[in-house]
Amino acid sequence: MEFKDIATVSGKPGLYKVLKPSRSGVILESLDEKKGKLVVGAAQRVSLLSEISIYTLTEEGASPLQDIMIKIEKEFKGDTGLEGADKEEYQAFMKHILPEFDEDRVYASDVKKLINWYHIVRSECPEVLEEPEATEESESKEEKE
The missing domain is CATH 1.10.10.1650 (Arc Repressor Mutant, subunit A)
Known part of the structure; x- marks a missing residue:
């Protein structure tokens, strides 16, 4: 994994691995024990750690x-x-x-x-x-x- 593959979502705790884009936004996987997946739409702000x-x-x-x-x-x-x-x-x-x-x-x-x-x-x-x-x-x- 690279630094550009790690993201943060405004209003949500923790960090996420960027999996792939979807029609409505991007699919993320949490970087914790649960490894929960999340689809983030255009309404939510996603920032890549490489851009911070x-x-x-x-x-x-x-x-x-x-x-x-x-x-x-x-x-x-x-x-x-x-x-x-x-x-x-x-x-x-x-x-x-x-x-x-x-x-x-x-x-x-x-x-x-x-x-x-x-x-x-x-x-x-x-x-x-x-x-x-x-x-x-x-x-x-x-x-x-």
């Missing part, structure tokens, strides 16, 4: 969610220690992971959602948290030989 970014104070203005999740995986290996954390702890965690994040536009609830999504992705499809540069480098080396 977090606001930063850099020139680009945002950092892709996948890059942030890879940083979290690299540093914490699944143990963020934020169960039952308060607003200040979430903000401090975000400052540690992404020092240039925009504190005025990224709320503690956003960071909490990021952590929840990270745990879901890590348990259901950990391969998307591997750094893409490593595979690209090995492919280019093979092409040269």
Whole structure:
């Protein structure tokens, strides 16, 4: 599975695997133990995780969610220690992971959602948290030989 195959549905908790488009929308499968299927129509907002970014104070203005999740995986290996954390702890965690994040536009609830999504992705499809540069480098080396 790739990062572009994982979606979130506005108003629904959790993450979903994109299965295929249908006439009225898209068919999704929940990334939890139940693996329930869901048909989402045009009235509901579906966002692919590959299209989500977090606001930063850099020139680009945002950092892709996948890059942030890879940083979290690299540093914490699944143990963020934020169960039952308060607003200040979430903000401090975000400052540690992404020092240039925009504190005025990224709320503690956003960071909490990021952590929840990270745990879901890590348990259901950990391969998307591997750094893409490593595979690209090995492919280019093979092409040269």
